[in-house]
Amino acid sequence: MANKIFDTILKRKIEGFVSTFVDDSQSIFYNENQLFHPGEFGKYRENSTKDLLCLLSSYKISDGFIITSKDRKSSQCDIVIYDNTDLPLLENNLTQFFTIESVIAIGEVKSTLTHTKFKKALLELANNKMLSEDINGIIKHKKFGEEYDVPISFLVCKNASFDIETLDFEKIYEGIDRKYWHNAILFVEQGIINYNFEFKNFQEPGRTKFINIGGNINSGANMECSMITFDQVQYECKPLFVKINVEKKYQHIMMFLAGLSQAIQYKTLYQTHILNYSSLNPANITIQ
Numbered sequence: 001m002a003n004k005i006f007d008t009i010l011k012r013k014i015e016g017f018v019s020t021f022v023d024d025s026q027s028i029f030y031n032e033n034q035l036f037h038p039g040e041f042g043k044y045r046e047n048s049t050k051d052l053l054c055l056l057s058s059y060k061i062s063d064g065f066i067i068t069s070k071d072r073k074s075s076q077c078d079i080v081i082y083d084n085t086d087l088p089l090l091e092n093n094l095t096q097f098f099t100i101e102s103v104i105a106i107g108e109v110k111s112t113l114t115h116t117k118f119k120k121a122l123l124e125l126a127n128n129k130m131l132s133e134d135i136n137g138i139i140k141h142k143k144f145g146e147e148y149d150v151p152i153s154f155l156v157c158k159n160a161s162f163d164i165e166t167l168d169f170e171k172i173y174e175g176i177d178r179k180y181w182h183n184a185i186l187f188v189e190q191g192i193i194n195y196n197f198e199f200k201n202f203q204e205p206g207r208t209k210f211i212n213i214g215g216n217i218n219s220g221a222n223m224e225c226s227m228i229t230f231d232q233v234q235y236e237c238k239p240l241f242v243k244i245n246v247e248k249k250y251q252h253i254m255m256f257l258a259g260l261s262q263a264i265q266y267k268t269l270y271q272t273h274i275l276n277y278s279s280l281n282p283a284n285i286t287i288q
Contacts, residue, residue, distance in 0.1 A: 056257065059082060060083075078108050078109045081264065105260070112159050118160060121155055128153070136273065138273065139270060140271050141269040151267075183226075194224060
């Protein structure tokens with residue numbers, strides 16, 4: 001049973017987010033249909049998104065770059081959700097850096113996207129998720145499959161200038177492992193893309209196991225990952241576009257938050273071994 005107080009606060013937060021992301025940013029940073037201060041325009045929307053995401057968990061939210069112990073670095077991430085109990089924030093006077101082990105989720109925040117810019121944003125997220133190949137820390141918490149061993153990723157944009165329903169993600173992500181695909185895409189004015197899985201696709205003995213624990217084999221469910229692991233077998237989930245409901249205009253945003261919240265909750269947690277990042281590591285010290 002839902003809590004009315006929480007639901008009321010959530011609805012007000014979503015209303016504020018939509019107003020800030022769509023209406024305020026447009027009226028503040030546009031003059032006679034001409035954008036001025038594009039950097040501040042983007043930052044304004046990023047901050048409104050961060051404010052909304054603060055409802056999801058106790059993890060910290062910021063922006064910056066991801067680094068690995070193998071001396072690799074991400075492109076700049078608009079949003080980084082990180083485990084602040086793992087390691088003190090690394091920063092200089094200009095930006096912030098997060099070890100790949102401490103990163104829970106990453107996000108990109110955009111305005112109106114063409115198909116070309118949409119694909120570019122997704123591939124950038126995928127490339128940043130691939131930095132998880134360098135994870136070299138102790139596992140603090142692991143409950144689910146390898147789809148949760150990598151950072152959760154999401155894209156938030158105002159809308160798309162192309163037909164969303166004709167998207168071919170197999171083509172967009174050609175040659176990229178599914179575990180590096182996005183977890184959720186929110187089009188504030190149009191709907192949400194997540195995933196769907198039909199339980200009838202379970203193979204034996206997992207199929208029987210699912211039925212025995214009370215699962216309805218003839219049903220399906222929305223998923224927050226492009227793949228799921230059940231009974232040590234991996235299954236692909238299909239991308240699903242859910243259009244905005246004009247009668248329940250914030251339902252797609254609530255779906256986005258619910259899926260993202262669950263993915264963050266399931267994310268495998270690591271402990272950064274700081275010596276792996278430093279020349280102080282005994283393995284890196286040679287005696288002349």
